[in-house]
Amino acid sequence: xxxxxxxxxxxxxxxxxxxxxARCGMASGLLDAIGIENQYANIIQxxxxxxxxxxxxxxxxxxxxxxxxxxxxxxxxxxxxxxxxENGLGYDxxxxxxxEAAPSRRRKIINVQHLLGLPNSTPNPHLxxxxxxxxxxxxxxxADLTTLDPAHAAFFNDRLRRFDxxxxxxxxxxxxxxxxxxDTPVAVTEPxxxxxxxxxxxxxxxxxSLQLAIMNGxxxxxxxxxxxxxxxxxxKVKALVYNRQVMTPLTESFLxxxxxxxxxxxxxxxxxxxxxxxFQSWMRAEIQALTKAVAMGASTESLLPAxxxxxxxxxx
Amino acid sequence: xxxxxxxxxxxxxxxxxxxxVALAIGGSAAVVSAIVGVFTVLRAQSFxxxxxxxxxxxxxxxxxxxxxxxxVGFLAMAMLAASGMExxxxxQIRERDLVSGVVLGAGLGVTALFLYLDVSMTTAxxxxxxxxxxxxxxxxxETMIPAxxxxxxxxxxxxxxxxxxxxIAIDPDIAAIRGLNVRLIGLLYLLTLSIxxxxxxxxxxxxxxxxxxxxxxxxxxxxxxxxxSAMVIASVIAISATWGxxxxxxxxxxxTPNHGWPVSFFIVAIIFLAYLAxxxxxxxxxxxxAMAG
Numbered sequence: 001x002x003x004x005x006x007x008x009x010x011x012x013x014x015x016x017x018x019x020x021x022a023r024c025g026m027a028s029g030l031l032d033a034i035g036i037e038n039q040y041a042n043i044i045q046x047x048x049x050x051x052x053x054x055x056x057x058x059x060x061x062x063x064x065x066x067x068x069x070x071x072x073x074x075x076x077x078x079x080x081x082x083x084x085x086e087n088g089l090g091y092d093x094x095x096x097x098x099x100e101a102a103p104s105r106r107r108k109i110i111n112v113q114h115l116l117g118l119p120n121s122t123p124n125p126h127l128x129x130x131x132x133x134x135x136x137x138x139x140x141x142x143a144d145l146t147t148l149d150p151a152h153a154a155f156f157n158d159r160l161r162r163f164d165x166x167x168x169x170x171x172x173x174x175x176x177x178x179x180x181x182x183d184t185p186v187a188v189t190e191p192x193x194x195x196x197x198x199x200x201x202x203x204x205x206x207x208x209s210l211q212l213a214i215m216n217g218x219x220x221x222x223x224x225x226x227x228x229x230x231x232x233x234x235x236k237v238k239a240l241v242y243n244r245q246v247m248t249p250l251t252e253s254f255l256x257x258x259x260x261x262x263x264x265x266x267x268x269x270x271x272x273x274x275x276x277x278x279f280q281s282w283m284r285a286e287i288q289a290l291t292k293a294v295a296m297g298a299s300t301e302s303l304l305p306a307x308x309x310x311x312x313x314x315x316x
Numbered sequence: 317x318x319x320x321x322x323x324x325x326x327x328x329x330x331x332x333x334x335x336x337v338a339l340a341i342g343g344s345a346a347v348v349s350a351i352v353g354v355f356t357v358l359r360a361q362s363f364x365x366x367x368x369x370x371x372x373x374x375x376x377x378x379x380x381x382x383x384x385x386x387x388v389g390f391l392a393m394a395m396l397a398a399s400g401m402e403x404x405x406x407x408q409i410r411e412r413d414l415v416s417g418v419v420l421g422a423g424l425g426v427t428a429l430f431l432y433l434d435v436s437m438t439t440a441x442x443x444x445x446x447x448x449x450x451x452x453x454x455x456x457x458e459t460m461i462p463a464x465x466x467x468x469x470x471x472x473x474x475x476x477x478x479x480x481x482x483x484i485a486i487d488p489d490i491a492a493i494r495g496l497n498v499r500l501i502g503l504l505y506l507l508t509l510s511i512x513x514x515x516x517x518x519x520x521x522x523x524x525x526x527x528x529x530x531x532x533x534x535x536x537x538x539x540x541x542x543x544x545s546a547m548v549i550a551s552v553i554a555i556s557a558t559w560g561x562x563x564x565x566x567x568x569x570x571x572t573p574n575h576g577w578p579v580s581f582f583i584v585a586i587i588f589l590a591y592l593a594x595x596x597x598x599x600x601x602x603x604x605x606a607m608a609g
Contacts (some may be wrong), residue, residue, distance in 0.1 A: 052435075062438075063435065063436055063437060063438065063439060064435060064441030067436070068436075069436060137464070174589075207575070209574055210576065211574075212525070213574075214442075217445050217446075218442075219453065219577075219578040219579065219580075220339070220454065220566075220576070221453070221568075222335050222453045222566055222569075223328060223332070223569045224569075224575060225334045225453060226328065226334065229333070246441045246442075247438075247439035248440060248442050248454065249456050250454040252402075253456060277560075284524060
């Protein structure tokens with residue numbers, strides 16, 4: 001494992017050095033942009049095309065982004081960028097601190113929470129699952145890129161138009177699910193995909209206090225645990241939508257209970273699974289997985305068949 | 317609003333499988349910790365007990381990283397540390413504390429590393445909370461049987477070691493003259509202490525497990541001068557605190573804003589209140605004696 005990792009590290013370093021030096025020589029007009037979460041980075045890339053150099057900070061779909069720890073290298077990257085897109089709502093509070101510590105007039109910041117005018121008390125921070133939010137984020141990215149690089153305004157506008165069109169396909173998929181499977185009862189482990197589940201017209205039966213306890217890593221109450229188990233045992237839900245990136249002995253036991261009772265499970269991600277997905281195809285894959293669960297009772301435990309994450313923690 | 321009548325008629329408490337597991341494992345951890353705790357207080361090894369508990373967190377966090385059962389992790393690390401303490405240990409309390417303190421610091425440093433690796437490499441994002449402060453209601457039901465067996469083993473060791481340990485606690489020199497292998501018995505005691513610490517680390521967390529080990533024993537020793545009865549009293553206090561804490565945590569669902577406070581808080585709070593109350597009774601008794609005399 002270690003030798004594989006170090007080899008990969010050396011290879012990555014070589015690539016960075018190669019492209020890094022190459023870029024310094026030829027493309028001085030490139031805008032440095034950062035998406036703190038890789039889904040936002042992906043949208044910047046889609047709109048900025050070849051005129052931006054985008055870096056994503058949170059990219060690992062096998063760990064919990066809520067527990068991300070920052071390194072000095074990341075700090076210097078963020079402070080030197082021209083455009084930063086952050087989620088807000090405490091999800092990436094560390095990024096905000098870095099930005100505030102190094103103020104710059106030239107740098108553009110898009111805080112998705114502030115963009116949508118959401119109060120700090122908003123309980124569910126997973127804003128990218130909300131189609132309306134993503135549309136606003138794309139628009140803000142295009143506007144900021146235009147300000148930073150007015151010469152390519154037409155290009156950014158064209159890319160924004162194309163992105164919006166692809167969002168319409170996402171909305172169409174949402175609306176067709178809503179029409180075909182209205183008011184579908186589902187259980188969840190966390191509020192990860194809740195904005196989309198609400199848009200899909202599903203009824204989330206899991207107590208919100210349980211979702212919060214699992215998301216925040218605090219002690220869940222036995223009443224809530226019993227309520228979730230009852231939903232699965234008594235077949236009161238059509239699917240268990242679980243956060244692939246936060247697996248505890250408790251969520252593992254919910255998964256087992258669901259499987260034992262023939263309730264299909266659907267994995268959702270906080271971080272865009274890579275490689276193989278862009279933002280839109282990821283969202284479509286999540287809707288397809290839920291459709292498969294509701295229509296055929298089929299489970300989807302990973303959107304990435306190639307590389308399986310390490311076995312989750314368990315108790316005996 | 318929480319109403320006791322509604323609570324009892326709803327009767328969810330006794331039909332909740334998470335509560336069953338917590339009552340069983342928590343209860344066994346309480347009894348073992350209370351009895352071993354009396355030896356610990358008599359031998360003036362409270363700090364060693366605390367150190368073992370803190371070090372065991374390295375095992376608990378490593379277990380999450382490698383997908384092993386946490387009980388195995390806690391137990392292995394505590395036993396390793398106990399053996400280490402015995403090897404480098406000294407009979408002088410001051411030096412013993414020094415060794416314990418140094419090993420404790422190193423152990424917690426390793427815990428910091430493993431907890432970081434847990435959250436950055438695996439999906440166990442509640443690792444820190446679970447290892448340090450416990451999460452009784454999320455223990456897997458399959459943990460119950462192994463935990464109970466480990467508890468039975470610890471109690472058997474206590475019965476076996478009862479007389480020699482007390483004799484050593486009173487006067488190690490006489491014990492040695494009588495032909496007791498003081499070091500061997502000391503090691504066996506530390507291993508039993510490891511079991512107690514691992515069990516309570518699994519339930520109320522590595523950092524808080526000292527409370528269950530020392531609190532009931534210290535309270536009982538204030539009430540009773542005889543080791544046997546002190547052990548019975550300590551067990552009663554520990555069980556009452558643990559089961560009472562589980563009940564209060566369950567009930568707090570109805571009167572806290574986010575549906576429930578941590579069970580570890582309630583258990584430790586009850587133990588602390590019992591200790592305060594016992595101080596008062598002895599003070600009162602002393603006062604009455606003084607007034608009578």
